[in-house]
Amino acid sequence: MAEHATYCTGVDDSWKVHASTCRGGFDFTLLFEEVVLGILPIVLAIVISPFRIYGLLRTTSKIEPSKRPIYKAAAWILWSALQFLQAVLWALPDARRTRLSFASNLIMGCGSIILCVLSYIEHSRSVRPAFLLELYLLITLPFDAARIRTLWLREGGDVDKLMAVVASFAIGIKLLLVLLESWQKKAILKDQYKHYPAEARAGLASRAFFWWLNPLFLTGFRKTLQVEDLYTLDKRLESPRLRDLLDFRWSKENQTGKSSLIGVVFKTFKWSILAVIPPRLCMIGLTFCQPLLLHKAMELSSEEVTIESTQIGYGLIGAYVLVYVGMAIMMSQQQHLTYRAITMVRGALVSLIYKKASVLSIQDADPAASLTLMTADIERIVQGWQTMHEIWANATEIALAIVLLERQLGIACAVPIGVAIFALLGSMVAMSGVMAKQAKWLEAIEKRISSTGAMLASIKGVKLLGLKPTLMASIQKLRLEELDISKGFRKLLVWNMAFGNHSDLSWLTRIFAPIVSFAAFVAISEKSGDGASLDINMVYTSLSLFALLADPFLSLVMALMGFLGSIGSFARIQEFLNKETHQADSEPPRWSSVTSLTLREKRDTSNTSSTLTLTEDKNTPPSQMKFALPLMDMIMVESASFGFDPKAEPILEGIGMTLPGRSFSMIVGPSGSGKSILLKGLLGEVPCLEGKVKMSSDSIAYCDQTPWHMNGTIRDSITAMSEFDLLWYTTVIRACALEQDLAQWPQADQAVIGSRGVALSGGQSQRIALARAIYARKRLLILDDVFSGLDAATENHIFCSLLGVNGLLREAGTTVVLASSSVKRIPYADHIVVLNEERRLTESGSFGDLAEQSGYISSFSLPSPNWDSTVEAEYVPKSKPSRTSVQPVKKEDWSEENVHKHRGSLGTYVFYIRAVGWIPTLIFLVTIAGFVFCISFPSIWLKWWAAADAAEPGEHTQHYVGIYFVLGGLAMICLLVSCWDVIVSSVPRSGERFHGALLDTVLRCVVPLLKRKTHR
Secondary structure (H helix, E strand, C coil): CHHHHHHHHHHHCCCCCECCCCHHHCCECHHHHHHHHHHHHHHHHHHHHHHHHHHHHCCCCCECCCCHHHHHHHHHHHHHHHHHHHHHHHHCCCCCCCCCHHHHHHHHHHHHHHHHHHHHHHHHHCCCCCHHHHHHHHHHHHHHHHHHHHHHHCCCCHHHHHHHHHHHHHHHHHHHHHHHHHCCCHHHECHHHCCCCHHHHCCHHHHHHCHHHHHHHHHHHHCCCCHHHCCCCCHHHCHHHHHHHHHHHHHCCCCCCCCHHHHHHHHHCHHHHHCCHHHHHHHHHHHCHHHHHHHHHHHHHCCCCCHHHHHHHHHHHHHHHHHHHHHHHHHHHHHHHHHHHHHHHHHHHHHHHHHHHCCECHHHCCHHHHHHHHHHHHHHHHHHHHCCCHHHHHHHHHHHHHHHHHHHHHHHHHHHHHHHHHHHHHHHHHHHHHHHHHHHHHHHHHHHHHHHHHHHHCHHHHHHCCCHHHHHHHHHHHHHHHHHHHHHHHHHHHHHHHHCCCCHHHHHHHHHHHHHHHHHHHHHHHHHCCCCCCCHHHHHHHHHHHHHHHHHHHHHHHHHHHHHHHHHHHHHHHHHHCCCECCCCEECCCCCCCCCCCCCCCCECCECCECCCCCCCCCCCHHHHHCCCCECEEEEEEEEEECCCCCCCCCEEEEEEEEECCCEEEEECCCCCCHHHHHHHHHCCCCEEEEEEEECCCCEEEECCCCCCCCCEHHHHHHCCCCCCHHHHHHHHHHCCCHHHHHHCCCHHHCECCHHHCCCCHHHHHHHHHHHHHHCCCCEEEEECCCCCCCHHHHHHHHHHHHCCCCHHHHHCCEEEEEECCCCCHHHCCEEEEECCCCCEEEEECHHHHHHCCCCCHHHCCCCCCCCCCCCCCCCCCCCCCCCCCCCCCCCCCCCCCHHHHCCCHHHHHHHHHHHCHHHHHHHHHHHHHHHHHHHCHHHHHHHHHHHHHHCCCCCHHHHHHHHHHHHHHHHHHHHHHHHHHHHHHHHHHHHHHHHHHHHHHHHCCHHHHHHCCCC
């Protein structure tokens, strides 16, 4: 016994890994444990700690005072003391130590002091538990368990036993440290950090096992989750931040390159994309542990039961647990990091598309195009990038699988490679047409979405004019055309089921590679005469390797297809981002010089200055009575021509005018004279092809003759992006004659108006749009025929409130430019511009000057303005609020008695089956059942073949190979039939019927219901 103990001491002090002749032959040497499992982890932690400490010291404290740091420090000091105690015990003469036993515990004791300092700083300067400490503790905990097992199994005296006791107590302290360092800090965070999302506050173990989601799951168990129950979004995922990062890099990139955008995306989010690589590499290693463990288990099952084999069996159980738990953790982390990176890319791209859409010129501003990019194209990118990392990972797995197969089958391993290459070539045929067919399909989707959006935008008019049958037939026809175009892409998917898809290439390789390979192995063995035959161990190990070879091939092709599809979508987005941006053609003019004070505005051909003085003449506009100061010309247009196409004739030509500041100017003329084009030209939305447009301010508000609204409350629609000011808001509401409407609506200004103001009448919609422009308090207000849809009383109220003697805009000194076909308010204008039917500027000046001339203005015999007119004290509109006036939006009833309405039921499946048809459904069920049988039964068939071949080598080869081929062929036929039935037949049929039913339901809905269900 003493000789064996001495021998084992020598073995433990050697640089071997496995102590094969000691402790039952199932243990590491003590020196290996001390160096690799002890010294190496603590040295790495010591090296990294100073960098982490330095980074933390540059931040501020985030934690309220508590006793937790004391508990942690006490535990670390106690663990350090135990390490020093072990070092002392190793130094005793009777201790059977190795050359590094003393140094090992001494280094760990010193290192724990450094980790104690790191723990204290991490506690106060970080909102989450210490990542480095948790990682070190969780990794070394099983290492320490292995060392303790060795210490307890060693043969020795009292010192060795005492060493084992101290080490056991130390691992107990380390387990306590794991609990303390994993303790979340939400309860002791300072107020400004308590709103951080749960993931940002979670520790390593919590994030590895996703325990931070448990409170959300518990909430969902108790009730139906709503938006308010979800966690706060991580700041690193906020779209504005992501958009700014991408926009900054995109602005500095050569935007004309074919793949410029995708390159910029990779550069911008490279660290988030590369973060997926470590867990994916771990997945590769753990995956290929499976056939090795299976091979060892098959060998062990054929051996006699001994103490040593029993220990190996326990070791295999532990190895299987580690492998599959590790695979679960690594796969979940890989998917989590992948979707996190995709979310960042998606948020940045969608925000960038939105930003670009808001600054496009009118001719390029197509809502359907941007909507398609944000939906269909972004979805293609998301799908393609989900498996992006599989491209390099699968290539690595294929190489490893080939190497391991060669060890089992020898030269026969080349057979499955040939089958896989044949399948790969077949998939390449389909991949060559994927992008073109997908682009054609996306164009059809965009066309249908554009038509559907236009219909929904004018839904009230559609219903009033009785256009439901016509539009329903037209849009349904577009849906049928889209589905018909998609069939080309869908057929390629079915083709890829045989040669390459998500389970595609795998099926051709997985089904036929084992058949051909085993047949080739038997044939080669018989021909060479080496006596090799199939055995159970080789068969099942090879089958697992075939799966490891086929799965990467299938995933590789699918990943390539998805990634190539995403490149096409990136190209479409890049083309959109490269469209011409709206460019303002205006320049700020010089201040005009003052020459004299006159009764009215005087203009000289050599001087464009404007001067005003106080006067009691009732015909003088109030803007000239209130300001005895020189006015700056707000707008100056010099020989300008406006149009969309520089090569075509301008829409407006030779426009020259000057509009004074702090005044009310009108642009009038018959319908079609180009008034709206001129206003958009002043804004820069219509390009100025010749001449100049000069503006003294870029503080501009614009109200179009077609109102624009957001899907929100009335207050939100009026205040928009401005800060809420109650006094100013109330003043604007009163001036725009909205008080009576709000008084009759149940939720007043908190009522939701629906998408594009679908719940509003025409007058209400126009007045809210006008109120938004006024509420913005800009220096220049441009109005495009905003009074045309109002009744006389409402129009008079608003005009007097805004542009009367004490009008809101007059008092504020706002420059107002109004384009109108009505001449009713011309006498009240400070300056008038007239356009004729040929879209030429024919008259320009004050009302008094133009009325005395022979022209457009004098032809109407308009009376002088009545500046004594005031706004009525109590205004009551002649028209009653629309029957479709806004009603309160009812929230969904999520009470427990009604929650069952929102849960799934068998009725959902029956509804879908009826849309598809019972016969196609039955075909799918039968063929998929046959497919499952034909790919599962061969594993049993192979077992029978191996047994028969072992008993009578080569006698039954043809019989078993023939049946094996028949099963494989039937499996492939069933797979293709079921896929064709679903992808090419059932999905388009259900899509046609569901779209028709939804379209019919939408067109039959009353307007208030459409308002409540909008955009769901």
